[in-house]
Structure formats: C-alpha cells, structure tokens
Amino acid sequence: MGCYKIDVFLNQFLNLIFMQFFIDTANLDHIREAAELGILDGVTTNPSLMAKEGISGQDAIMKHYRDICDIVGPGKDVSAEVISTDFKGMVEEGKRLAELHENIVVKVPMIKDGVKAIAHFTDIDIRTNCTLVFSAGQAILAAKAGATYLSPFIGRVDDITWDGISLIKEISEIYIMQGYQTAILAASIRTPLHIVQSAKAGADVVTCPLSAITGLLKHPLTDIGLANFLADHKKANG
Numbered sequence: 001m002g003c004y005k006i007d008v009f010l011n012q013f014l015n016l017i018f019m020q021f022f023i024d025t026a027n028l029d030h031i032r033e034a035a036e037l038g039i040l041d042g043v044t045t046n047p048s049l050m051a052k053e054g055i056s057g058q059d060a061i062m063k064h065y066r067d068i069c070d071i072v073g074p075g076k077d078v079s080a081e082v083i084s085t086d087f088k089g090m091v092e093e094g095k096r097l098a099e100l101h102e103n104i105v106v107k108v109p110m111i112k113d114g115v116k117a118i119a120h121f122t123d124i125d126i127r128t129n130c131t132l133v134f135s136a137g138q139a140i141l142a143a144k145a146g147a148t149y150l151s152p153f154i155g156r157v158d159d160i161t162w163d164g165i166s167l168i169k170e171i172s173e174i175y176i177m178q179g180y181q182t183a184i185l186a187a188s189i190r191t192p193l194h195i196v197q198s199a200k201a202g203a204d205v206v207t208c209p210l211s212a213i214t215g216l217l218k219h220p221l222t223d224i225g226l227a228n229f230l231a232d233h234k235k236a237n238g
C-alpha cells in the first residue's frame with residue numbers, strides 16, 4: 001500500500017504523455033492476459049459487458065469490480081457504470097462505486113441528469129467517464145462539466161455509415177483549442193486499425209477488446225522473418 005500513491009502519481013504523469021491502452025471487457029481472463037502483456041493502463045466496463053459475463057445482483061457486481069481492480073493493480077482506472085438515469089440515483093450509485101476502490105471511475109451516460117451528475121462529481125473530486133457520446137456538442141458539454149474521460153463510440157458511429165475517427169479528430173481539435181482537460185477515450189473500438197487511426201486522430205486513450213489489442217501484433221513478414229531466422233540458426237548450429 002505504501003507505494004500506491006507513487007504508482008498513481010507516475011501513472012497519471014505518463015497519462016499526460018502517451019496514448020493509454022484500456023481493455024473494454026468484464027472478462028477476468030481477458031483482463032489478466034492484457035495485464036500480463038505489460039501494456040494495460042485501465043479497464044472499461046458497461047452493463048452489457050457485465051451481463052455477458054453472467055454477473056448479476058448488486059453484491060456480485062460490486063465484487064466483480066473489486067476483482068478487476070485487484071487484477072490491474074494501483075493507478076489503473078476502472079470504469080464502472082451507473083444504472084440510474086436520474087440525478088439523485090446517479091449520485092448515490094456513483095458514490096457507492098467510488099468508495100469501492102481507488103481505481104474506480106464512475107461512468108455516467110450523456111443525458112441531461114448525467115451532465116448534472118458529472119458536474120456534481122467534479123465538485124466532490126470523484127472521477128468520471130462520460131459515456132454514449134456521439135457528437136462534438138456532447139463532448140463540449142461533458143468537458144464543461146469536468147468529466148475526467150469522454151467516451152465517443154467510434155464503432156457505433158461507423159455502424160450508421162458516419163465516420164467515427166473524424167469525430168475523434170473534431171473533438172481533439174476542439175479540446176486543444178479550448179484547453180479542456182477531459183481525456184478523449186476512443187470507445188467501441190472493433191479492430192486494430194481503429195486503434196492506429198485513433199492514435200493519429202488525437203485520442204488520449206483507446207479502450208479495446210483483447211482481440212483488437214493482440215491484432216496489433218500481426219504481420220506476415222514478422223512470421224516469415226522469424227521462421228527464416230530460426231531455420232538459418234538451426235542449419236548453422238544443427
């Protein structure tokens with residue numbers, strides 16, 4: 001526990017420099033695998049991802065968030081989403097989630113009461129992730145309310161034949177021009193290409209399924225080159 005604050009400080013400092021890699025899942029094996037790769041900076045979840053893992057009931061949900069926080073370790077943000085849609089409910093739920101573990105960031109939907117809740121959480125130093133963002137206008141509102149993270153859903157924008165990556169670029173330009181401190185967390189990432197494009201478009205964080213992260217590894221010339229190196233070594237050394 002003694003090193004916890006130093007780890008948190010270092011992590012926050014690095015966050016200012018490099019694009020962060022979060023994993024977008026509630027699957028503990030996937031989270032462990034990404035953490036073991038040594039490149040994991042945080043986790044995002046949502047009610048659909050929790051349901052997909054069969055996690056239901058208040059106690060089980062809270063335990064699952066704690067388990068995720070323990071796997072990723074100090075200084076790695078874990079987004080946990082509120083289910084309430086009214087201000088009072090979101091605030092009560094968000095406080096309970098934030099008290100669970102130092103890593104927890106309260107995920108709040110981009111609706112009127114959500115903006116109000118984010119502004120309130122900002123006032124009482126609870127970190128937030130504004131989710132279900134699909135426009136630059138919504139991004140401005142969330143930043144004005146002091147959201148720690150903003151989650152534009154690029155895959156779902158692509159799904160309706162708009163351009164998710166252009167949305168990241170537009171928000172990035174606005175945030176730089178206006179000096180907003182909210183971090184752009186490119187969400188609903190489906191492919192390794194989305195990750196590369198998000199990096200070029202100015203995302204501060206990408207949250208991706210494990211398959212998109214490991215997909216970055218793949219190149220046929222790497223595989224052919226390695227096979228040749230090993231074959232040459234075998235020829236020379238028997």
Ligand code: G3P
Nearest residue numbers: 024046155156187188189
């Ligand atoms: O981070 C948001 C994400 O979980 C949504 O992804 O693929 O359901 O649009 P998707």
